[in-house]
Amino acid sequence: MLNKLRFLSTIILVGISGILGSTVGFASDPPPADEVGASVSIRMYQVEGILPADDPNSPQWASVPESEFNLAPQVHWPERIQEVTVKTVKVKGLHDGQNLAILLEYEDPTDDVKDAAAIEFMVGDKKAHFAHGQPMLQVEGGPVNIWFWKKENGKALDMSAKGFKTLSTQEKQDVSATGAWADGSWKVVFTRALKTEDEEDVQIEPGDWRSVAFAFWDGALVSGVPKEKGSQKAVSSWWSIRAEPSADNSIYGWVIFGLALAAAFELVVVRKLRKGQSA
Amino acid sequence: MKGPIASGAILLVGVFVFIKYLLPLVTAPLPASLIYLYMTLAFSGIMLYGTMSASSLESLMGPVFRFLSGEGQSGTGKMARLAVLVLFPLLVGWQTYTSLAPSDLPPGENRTIHPAPPGEFVGLANPYQNNEANINMGKGLYAAYCSPCHGANYDGKGPAAKGFNPPPANFADPGTIAQLQESYLFWRIKKGGVGLPVEAMPWKSAMPRWEVELPDEFIWKIIMGEYDGAHQSPRTWEEDD
Structure with a gap:
C-alpha cells in the first residue's frame, strides 16, 4: 500500500509540475514599457x-x-x-x-x-x-x-x-x-x-x-x-x-494526442487508486 | 480543508506572493522563468516533507487520492471530481495548442549592450585636462554631433531617437556611461556601431563611425562633456582594482 502510494504521489507530482511548467515557464515576460x-x-x-x-x-x-x-x-x-x-x-x-x-x-x-x-x-x-x-x-x-x-x-x-x-x-x-x-x-x-x-x-x-x-x-x-x-x-x-506559412493542421492532431494522453493518465491513476483502496 | 494539504497550499501561496509582489519592492522584478523555478522548488520541498513517513504521506496524499478515486462521493464532491477530470485534459490540450500555434513574434535575440572592447582600447587615459574650457568645448561638440540622437539632456531622447532599434544610449541612466571607463567610450565613439563584435549585433546600430569625421581630440572632449552633462563620473581603474 505504501509503495503504491509513493508511486502514485510521484507520478502526480511529475504531472502537476509538467502542467505548471508549461503554463508558467513558457509565459514570456512583458516587453519593456517604452x-x-x-x-x-x-x-x-x-x-x-x-x-x-x-x-x-x-x-x-x-x-x-x-x-x-x-x-x-x-x-x-x-x-x-x-x-x-x-x-x-x-x-x-x-x-x-x-x-x-x-x-x-x-x-x-x-x-x-x-x-x-x-x-x-x-x-x-x-x-x-x-x-x-x-x-x-x-x-x-x-x-x-x-x-x-x-x-x-x-x-x-x-x-x-x-x-x-x-x-x-x-x-x-x-x-x-x-x-x-x-x-x-x-x-x-x-x-x-x-x-x-x-x-x-x-x-x-x-x-x-x-x-x-x-x-x-x-x-x-x-x-x-x-x-x-x-x-x-x-x-x-x-x-x-x-x-505566413500554409495552415498546418498537424497542430490539431497534436492537441488531440495531448488530450488523449492526459485522459489515459487519469484513467490509469483512478484505476490504480480504486484497486489500492479495495485491496 | 485543514491539515497538511491546507498548510502546504498556504505556504505555496505565501512563497508566490513574496517573490512576485514583495521582492520587487526592494529589487528588480523576477522573470517568469525564475518564479517558476522557485515555485517548483517550494512545491518539491513540500512534497518531500509530506512524504517522509507513512503517516505524513497518508495525511498529505490520502485526501487527494480519495478525492480522485471518487469512491463514496456524492453531491458537490462528485461534481468537483468530474470537473477536475475533465479540466485536466483540456488544459493539456490548450497548452499543446498555444505552444505550437504560429506566432508573430520573431525569434528572440540576445543582444549584448556593453561587449568587451578590443585590446588596444583598454585602459587608455583621456589625454586632455578635465577643465572647464575642455568640458565646454566637449559639450558644444556633443550638441552638434551627438544630441540629435542622444538628446540635449543626455537622456537618449533626441529628436532622431525614436526610429532606432536599439535606441540610443541614455547617458543619464546609471547603467550606461557610469559603468564604463573613458577608454570604452572612446572606442564606441571612434568605431561606432560597425565596430561592435557579433554579440552586440553591429548590423542594427545607427551609431556613426566618428573616426572618419572627427579627430581624436574632439572625441576625448565629447566624452568629458558627456559625463559632465549627464552628471556621471567614469569608472576608473583605481575603483576596480
Whole structure:
C-alpha cells in the first residue's frame, strides 16, 4: 500500500509540475514599457485568389492588419539630415503562395515628383548592416536587396548594395510598384514573386523570418532643390518580416494526442487508486 | 480543508506572493522563468516533507487520492471530481495548442549592450585636462554631433531617437556611461556601431563611425562633456582594482 502510494504521489507530482511548467515557464515576460505599441514584425497573410498587387487602394487591403514602425532621419553617415517629413510607416503584407504584395502607407503632405520609397532586405545567411550593407569591422557582412520606388517614373527598381557607393541596379528586374497619393498620404504597393532565380534577391520562404528596413524621401522642392534626396532620407532599423506559412493542421492532431494522453493518465491513476483502496 | 494539504497550499501561496509582489519592492522584478523555478522548488520541498513517513504521506496524499478515486462521493464532491477530470485534459490540450500555434513574434535575440572592447582600447587615459574650457568645448561638440540622437539632456531622447532599434544610449541612466571607463567610450565613439563584435549585433546600430569625421581630440572632449552633462563620473581603474 505504501509503495503504491509513493508511486502514485510521484507520478502526480511529475504531472502537476509538467502542467505548471508549461503554463508558467513558457509565459514570456512583458516587453519593456517604452516598446509597447510599436511593432517588431510584419506578417504577410496568405490569401486565396487574387493579390491586390497593383492597386494600393484595393478594398482588399482594408481588412489586413497593419504593423507600424517609427522612422528616424538618416544620421549614420554624411550627408546627414536632422528633420524628416515621414515620421512613421504602416505596413501590410499579403501573399498567395507564389507572389507577395507589401503596402506601405505614410503621411507626406504634398505629392511631389521627387518623392520616393524603398524597402531593404538582408540577402542570404550573413547579417548585413542596415545602412546599405556597409562593411562591419569585426563581422563579415552580407549584401542587401533594395526595392526602390520613384514617383517620377512610377516604377520600382530592383537594386543591390554591399557598402557605400555600391548601390547598383540589378540586371534582372523582378520588382514592380504602384503608388497613389491622396489627402496627404502615400500608399505604395510593392510586388514580387516570393522566390526568384536571382541570387542577388531576397528569397522569401513562407514560415521563415527575414530582416527588413524602410526608407522614404520627401521630394518637395525647397528653393528649387528636393528637401530630401540621396542619403538625406527617413530610415528605419531592421525589423522582421515573414510570409505566413500554409495552415498546418498537424497542430490539431497534436492537441488531440495531448488530450488523449492526459485522459489515459487519469484513467490509469483512478484505476490504480480504486484497486489500492479495495485491496 | 485543514491539515497538511491546507498548510502546504498556504505556504505555496505565501512563497508566490513574496517573490512576485514583495521582492520587487526592494529589487528588480523576477522573470517568469525564475518564479517558476522557485515555485517548483517550494512545491518539491513540500512534497518531500509530506512524504517522509507513512503517516505524513497518508495525511498529505490520502485526501487527494480519495478525492480522485471518487469512491463514496456524492453531491458537490462528485461534481468537483468530474470537473477536475475533465479540466485536466483540456488544459493539456490548450497548452499543446498555444505552444505550437504560429506566432508573430520573431525569434528572440540576445543582444549584448556593453561587449568587451578590443585590446588596444583598454585602459587608455583621456589625454586632455578635465577643465572647464575642455568640458565646454566637449559639450558644444556633443550638441552638434551627438544630441540629435542622444538628446540635449543626455537622456537618449533626441529628436532622431525614436526610429532606432536599439535606441540610443541614455547617458543619464546609471547603467550606461557610469559603468564604463573613458577608454570604452572612446572606442564606441571612434568605431561606432560597425565596430561592435557579433554579440552586440553591429548590423542594427545607427551609431556613426566618428573616426572618419572627427579627430581624436574632439572625441576625448565629447566624452568629458558627456559625463559632465549627464552628471556621471567614469569608472576608473583605481575603483576596480
